[in-house]
Amino acid sequence: MILKIKPWLRFVLIQSLGTLFFFGWLVHAVTIPAGLLSVSILSAIFAKFLHDEPWWVFIHGLFLPIVIVALSLELPSYVYLIAFVITWLLFGQVASSRVPLFLSESQALAALNELIPENARFLDVGAGTGRVLANLCLKRKDLKLFGVENAFLPWLIGKFSLPVGVHWSLKSYQAIDFSDFDCIYAYLSPAAMPELWRKAQQEMKPGALLISNSFEIQNHLPVQTVELDDWKNGKLLIWQM
Secondary structure, X not given: OOOOXXXXXXXXXXXXXXXXXXXXXXXXXXXXXXXXXXXXXXXXXXXXXXXXXXXXXXXXXXXXXXXXXXXXXXXXXXXXXXXXXXXXXXXXXXXXXXOOOOOOOHHHHHHHHHHOOOOOEEXXXXXXXXXXXXXXXXXXXXXXXXEEEOOHHHHHHHHHHOOOOOEEEEOOXXXXXXXXXXXXXXXXXXXXXXXXXXXXXXXXXXXXXXXXXXXXXOOEOOOEEEEOOOOOOOEEEEEEO
């Protein structure tokens, strides 16, 4: 059962428990490597049951060991500041949006080329560095392309790499009116799908397509599923409004 509290609060809770266990084991003469291993396993187990998304298991399992190793290296304080700034620029509002940076694989790009209707107004929500839009610029000259990304560094990469004809914005998809588009593509996360579906139902026009890379919408079966045959057994799920 997932606790109905903010993800960052769950993170603090799990890591606080892990830290308490770690120092508790040290008091009982457990070696530091053994203590770190135990805490990593325990934190990963907590994350498995207290978070929706699977990547939290790895984050929690590795967090305290990385902190301990970093402290043992006695790095200058500015290194941590630089690491924090880069992380924020890269991942933006992940703590609140629960959408990490995913980049669409070549199999997904090829499938999208075939799925998007002719002359469509296409929107990529959470577009990362604009990889999907860059591919469509080359392969689908008939499309009008739009993309939004709320993390600064991926957006900046797209800003300098995408052709001028792509409408590229630094913002959340929540600020976009979905009724303006014929096809919307999302590679978000399981946590984001319920809200995306609500917005799509409210705003997308009849006949428009919503395409999700890999992530399903609970209790709503897609009208079409395209297997991607990639390393993660991904698929494109298509709903028609």
